[in-house]
Amino acid sequence: MTEFTYTCLARCSCTQARAGVFHTPRGAVETPRFMPVGTLANVKTLTPEQLRGTGAQMVLANTYHLHLQPGEQIVAGAGGLHSFMGWDGPMLTDSGGFQVFSLSEMRTISEEGVKFRSPRNGDIIDLTPERSIEIQNTLGADVIMAFDECPPYPATREAVELATGRTERWLKRCMEAHHQPQQALFGIVQGGVYLELRASAARALAALDLPGYAIGGVSVGEPPELIEKIVRATVPLLPPNKPRYLMGVGTYREMAQAIASGVDLFDCVIPTRLGRHGTALVAGERWNLKNARFREDFNPLDETCGCYTCRNFSRAYLCHLVRSQELLAYTLLSIHNITELIGFTQRIRAAILDDRFESDFARWL
Amino acid sequence: MTEFTYTCLARCSCTQARAGVFHTPRGAVETPRFMPVGTLANVKTLTPEQLRGTGAQMVLANTYHLHLQPGEQIVAGAGGLHSFMGWDGPMLTDSGGFQVFSLSEMRTISEEGVKFRSPRNGDIIDLTPERSIEIQNTLGADVIMAFDECPPYPATREAVELATGRTERWLKRCMEAHHQPQQALFGIVQGGVYLELRASAARALAALDLPGYAIGGVSVGEPPELIEKIVRATVPLLPPNKPRYLMGVGTYREMAQAIASGVDLFDCVIPTRLGRHGTALVAGERWNLKNARFREDFNPLDETCGCYTCRNFSRAYLCHLVRSQELLAYTLLSIHNITELIGFTQRIRAAILDDRFESDFARWL
Ligand SMILES: [Zn+2]
Ligand SMILES: [Zn+2]
Numbered sequence: 001m002t003e004f005t006y007t008c009l010a011r012c013s014c015t016q017a018r019a020g021v022f023h024t025p026r027g028a029v030e031t032p033r034f035m036p037v038g039t040l041a042n043v044k045t046l047t048p049e050q051l052r053g054t055g056a057q058m059v060l061a062n063t064y065h066l067h068l069q070p071g072e073q074i075v076a077g078a079g080g081l082h083s084f085m086g087w088d089g090p091m092l093t094d095s096g097g098f099q100v101f102s103l104s105e106m107r108t109i110s111e112e113g114v115k116f117r118s119p120r121n122g123d124i125i126d127l128t129p130e131r132s133i134e135i136q137n138t139l140g141a142d143v144i145m146a147f148d149e150c151p152p153y154p155a156t157r158e159a160v161e162l163a164t165g166r167t168e169r170w171l172k173r174c175m176e177a178h179h180q181p182q183q184a185l186f187g188i189v190q191g192g193v194y195l196e197l198r199a200s201a202a203r204a205l206a207a208l209d210l211p212g213y214a215i216g217g218v219s220v221g222e223p224p225e226l227i228e229k230i231v232r233a234t235v236p237l238l239p240p241n242k243p244r245y246l247m248g249v250g251t252y253r254e255m256a257q258a259i260a261s262g263v264d265l266f267d268c269v270i271p272t273r274l275g276r277h278g279t280a281l282v283a284g285e286r287w288n289l290k291n292a293r294f295r296e297d298f299n300p301l302d303e304t305c306g307c308y309t310c311r312n313f314s315r316a317y318l319c320h321l322v323r324s325q326e327l328l329a330y331t332l333l334s335i336h337n338i339t340e341l342i343g344f345t346q347r348i349r350a351a352i353l354d355d356r357f358e359s360d361f362a363r364w365l
Numbered sequence: 366m367t368e369f370t371y372t373c374l375a376r377c378s379c380t381q382a383r384a385g386v387f388h389t390p391r392g393a394v395e396t397p398r399f400m401p402v403g404t405l406a407n408v409k410t411l412t413p414e415q416l417r418g419t420g421a422q423m424v425l426a427n428t429y430h431l432h433l434q435p436g437e438q439i440v441a442g443a444g445g446l447h448s449f450m451g452w453d454g455p456m457l458t459d460s461g462g463f464q465v466f467s468l469s470e471m472r473t474i475s476e477e478g479v480k481f482r483s484p485r486n487g488d489i490i491d492l493t494p495e496r497s498i499e500i501q502n503t504l505g506a507d508v509i510m511a512f513d514e515c516p517p518y519p520a521t522r523e524a525v526e527l528a529t530g531r532t533e534r535w536l537k538r539c540m541e542a543h544h545q546p547q548q549a550l551f552g553i554v555q556g557g558v559y560l561e562l563r564a565s566a567a568r569a570l571a572a573l574d575l576p577g578y579a580i581g582g583v584s585v586g587e588p589p590e591l592i593e594k595i596v597r598a599t600v601p602l603l604p605p606n607k608p609r610y611l612m613g614v615g616t617y618r619e620m621a622q623a624i625a626s627g628v629d630l631f632d633c634v635i636p637t638r639l640g641r642h643g644t645a646l647v648a649g650e651r652w653n654l655k656n657a658r659f660r661e662d663f664n665p666l667d668e669t670c671g672c673y674t675c676r677n678f679s680r681a682y683l684c685h686l687v688r689s690q691e692l693l694a695y696t697l698l699s700i701h702n703i704t705e706l707i708g709f710t711q712r713i714r715a716a717i718l719d720d721r722f723e724s725d726f727a728r729w730l
Contacts, residue, residue, distance in 0.1 A: 041685065045692045047673070050412075070660065070685040078663050078681055086677045295435065298443050312413070312451045316443055317406070320435040324405045327692055331412065 004143075004184040004211040006031075006243045006264075014358040015365075016235065016262035019349045022058075022212075022243045024090040024142045025182055026082070029058045031243060031264035032349055034250060034341040035092065036271065040065050041075070041085040043338070044272040045331040048086040053308055054338040055346065058090040058143075060267050063135055064099035068120045072138040080140030092143040092267075095132045095174075095188075098216070098248075101150045109149065111166065129173040137180050145214060146174040148188040153221040160192035164201050171205065184211035186245065192217060193226050195233040202237035212243040215263070219248040228257045235262040250341055252284055256364035259348055260357075266345065271337030276330045278322035281340045284363075289333065294319035307339035308332075369508075369549040369576040371396075371608045371629075379723040380730075381600065381627035384714045387423075387577075387608045389455040389507045390547055391447070394423045396608060396629035397714055399615060399706040400457065401636065405430050406440070406450040408703070409637040410696040413451040418673055419703040420711065423455040423508075425632050428500055429464035433485045437503040445505030457508040457632075460497045460539075460553075463581070463613075466515045474514065476531065494538035502545050510579060511539040513553040518586040525557035529566050536570065549576035551610065557582060558591050560598040567602035577608040580628070584613040593622045600627040615706055617649055621729035624713055625722075631710065636702030641695045643687035646705045649728075654698065659684035672704035673697075 008020040022029040036043045036051065039062045043051050051059065061081055066072060078084035081091055097114075100107060104116035113128030132147035147170050149163040167190045178185045187205040191198035205213060215234050218227045231246060238244055243264045249255060250268020258266070271281065280287045282302045287294075289301075297315040309318075309332040321329035351357040358365065373385040387394040401408045401416065404427045408416050416424065426446055431437060443449035446456055462479075465472060469481035478493030497512035512535050514528040532555045543550045552570040556563035570578060580599050583592045596611060603609055608629045614620060615633020623631070636646065645652045647667045652659075654666075662680040674683075674697040686694035716722040723730065 040689045040691055041682070042691055042693045045696070047415075047693065047696065048677070049673070069689055070681070074661055074681055074685070077661055078679055084679075084682055084685075086682075296439055296442055308412070308414070314443055314449070316435070316439055317449055317451075320405070320439070320449075321407060324434055326405055326407055327410045327695065328407045328412065330692065331410070331696070 003182070006212075006241055008240070010353045010355070012260070012352050012357045013355055015260035017259050017348070017352050017357050018262055018264070019352040020264065022264065024184070026088065026090045026142050027057065029090055029265070030346075030349060032255075032259045032345045033057060033265060034255065034345045035060055035265060035267040036338050036342075037267050037269045038085065038087075039269070040069065041081060043334075044276065045327070045334050046338075050308070050331070050335055051087070051338070052089075054335060055342040056089070056338065058092060058265070059087055060092050060094065061085075061139070061141060062096070062099060063093045063132060063139065064096035064103070066139060067096065067135050068118060072135045076138045076140065082140065090143070091141040093136045093139050093141040093145065094247075095136065095145040095147040096127055097132070097148045098150050100127055101152070111169075113147075129170040130177040133174050133177040133185075137178070137183065141183065143184045143186055143212065144178070146171045146185060146187050148190055148216055150190065150217045150220065151192050153192065155192055157194050157197070160190070160194055161197055164190045164192075164197050168201060168204050171208070175208070186210060186212040186214050188214045188216040188247070189234050190217045191230075193222055193230065195229065198230055198234045199237055202234045206237055206239050209239070210242065212245060213238045214245040214247050216247045218246065224251075224254055227254050228261070231258045231261045231263060252344060253364050255345065256348065256361050259345075260365055268341075271341050272334045275334030275337050278329060278333065280318070280333050281337045289315065289318045289322045289329070291319070301336055302340070305336060305339060305343070307336050309336040368547070371577075371606055373605070375718045375720070377625070377717050377722045378720055380625035382624045382713070382717050382722050383627055383629070384717040385629065387629065389423075389549070391453065391455045391507050392422065394455055394630070395711075395714060397620075397624045397710045398422060398630060399620065399710045400425055400630060400632040401703050401707075402632050402634045403450065403452070404634070405434065406446060408699070409641065410692070410699050411703075415673070415696070415700055416452070416703070417454075419700060420707040421454070421703065423457060423630070424452055425457050425459065426450075426504070426506065427461070427464060428458045428497060428504065429461035429468070431504060432461065432500050433483060437500045441503045441505065447505065455508070456506040458501050458504050458506040458510065459612075460501070460510040460512040461492055462497070462513045463515050465492055466517070476534070478512075494535040495542040498539050498542040498550075502543070502548065506548065508549045508551055508577065509543070511536045511550060511552050513555055513581055515555065515582045515585065516557050518557065520557055522559050522562070525555075525559055525562055529555045529557075529562050533566060533569050536573070540573070551575060551577040551579050553579045553581040553612070554599050555582045556595075558587055558595065560594065563595055563599045564602055567599045571602055571604050574604070575607065577610060578603045579610040579612050581612045583611065589616075589619055592619050593626070596623045596626045596628060617709060618729045620710065621713065621726050624710075625730055633706075636706050637699045640699030640702050643694060643698065645683070645698050646702045654680065654683045654687045654694070656684070666701055667705070670701060670704060670708070672701050674701040
């Protein structure tokens with residue numbers, strides 16, 4: 001596991017923000033950094049070449065989705081996720097837990113694990129900590145995630161405490177099941193909106209000396225202010241020499257605030273989802289390119305952006321493609337949106353290195 | 366108009382096939398060559414960069430579609446089609462005639478032109494030879510097409526004769542209306558399946574010394590054998606020092622046979638349409654990548670192909686993307702299919718230059 005190390009390069013003098021590098025066997029990830037999501041072994045509408053052009057360093061894929069289609073054995077037959085999808089940089093797979101809890105109907109949870117009905121063919125699937133690790137070992141991402149129970153929001157303290165305790169016990173089973181030194185297993189702190197549960201889970205996980213730590217169970221419907229409170233209660237209890245990943249968060253304010261609390265990594269489907277709805281992230285706003293005001297606007301989508309889309313196309317052209325429902329619109333908007341969110345975290349990183357993060361990003365803090 | 370010239374480099378000793386170069390102000394087009402179709406100012410799912418990677422030299426766009434959306438004034442506002450869509454190579458627009466006759470309901474044809482109801486907003490639109498040229502001048506492609514009447518198949522000799530005569534009179538009106546020396550106006554030979562009508566139209570057009578000639582009104586439902594007969598009856602009557610373009614044809618056999626009769630240029634929506642249906646052109650066949658036989662086939666899509674898709678992805682991965690209905694599947698398959706059809710015409714060109722066309726391509730002749 002020594003191939004996975006986190007190096008801190010600079011700390012903000014006003015906040016807990018930090019700039020660093022997460023080293024993996026497939027390359028370095030400069031943190032803080034946004035990670036695009038490639039649910040089904042592709043970041044929707046983008047080739048790996050286009051994805052590389054967005055500044056993406058580490059990319060996610062989803063264990064739950066890939067287990068159902070095409071199945072991890074086919075991915076392994078191709079030589080693993082990287083060669084299957086043509087992405088040679090660092091990759092991370094989630095554990096499948098979040099999807100089982102949010103997408104599956106007819107699931108039953110026990111101490112052993114989760115049983116659910118496959119939406120693909122109706123088969124009963126058993127997902128346990130051991131099985132999740134086995135699937136993730138077979139998929140072959142660089143970072144794999146512990147199988148956790150993600151309680152819904154709202155949930156009673158009792159329900160969350162039960163889920164949090166189970167998540168800790170499942171983590172230990174994941175650690176025992178995991179024997180691939182070229183893959184780093186990250187633990188996930190749960191605890192819902194109950195800060196003392198978050199704190200006790202963080203302390204318990206910190207003691208395990210894992211190669212990285214995630215904060216899960218946020219962005220599940222709670223008010224955004226609570227995300228910041230949860231992060232602030234959790235991060236200080238995590239080991240300083242390990243990367244910290246806030247799962248499922250990819251909006252400007254939430255990322256900036258989490259970075260101010262010491263978070264390093266983020267992921268979210270928002271840039272590609274917005275792209276497929278004809279929406280671009282520009283100047284911190286969401287622009288619907290179908291809007292008539294763009295019909296004759298021959299400026300680049302975002303004059304401050306150096307992405308392929310902004311270097312080559314006008315708002316008028318993108319408006320035309322969206323109105324024509326041309327699939328190319330979704331590709332071009334996804335390229336921009338991913339570049340923009342990665343760029344946001346890159347600009348924050350540069351500001352932290354110069355110790356001007358709090359002043360330059362005050363708008364978001 | 367002197368910027369548009371055709372140079373013949375080699376003739377086949379057994380057939381009428383020829384290899385040459387069509388020079389345009391925006392670059393050379395090596396002929397014979399397949400031209401991808403970018404109906405709405407984009408070749409569906411491909412960026413211009415990806416399109417360039419397929420070997421595309423000259424690209425089409427559709428006057429009818431662009432007039433309806435976004436309207437030619439917006440394209441002109443962007444600086445013309447090339448800068449609007451980010452394609453700096455040679456481009457061609459059709460006249461809109463074919464689409465008016467095949468797509469519009471409630472159209473009335475007179476000697477003056479065609480009236481039809483806009484499918485966009487129900488407005489009555491008058492399309493005349495003069496208006497088509499005006500729109501094409503405004504769009505700014507390098508090659509523009511005369512406004513023609515494309516009779517349906519089947520149609521009586523009388524109906525086709527009427528349409529053919531009108532097409533000739535409309536051509537003269539197009540020539541009078543056209544005053545942009547940086548755009549070359551091609552005439553279109555009509556005549557349906559009546560070879561003597563084709564011959565007389567070809568003779569009449571040849572006398573006008575246009576910069577290029579198209580054969581239109583084929584691939585409208587007639588048996589494919591008839592295409593070859595029509596081409597053979599028409600091409601020998603066209604000037605040898607001008608490019609010849611067979612409109613709407615892009616299947617292997619029909620292209621090979623038309624090249625054997627002396628055709629230089631082709632276009633067809635087939636490679637992108639097949640791509641969007643999960644189908645790849647491989648080894649002269651159509652493969653549906655959804656098929657279970659590809660689930661665990663880790664070979665490149667086409668081992669003989671050097672396109673981005675074949676260099677980077679397996680059949681298993683493409684099968685997975687098609688089964689997952691991921692839009693990336695359509696991009697990757699369109700890249701391959703366009704590369705394949707252009708490559709087919711490139712291989713024929715190389716064979717003509719070596720005078721081995723008839724023997725190497727006997728399978729298709
Ligand atoms: Zn951009
Ligand atoms: Zn290929």
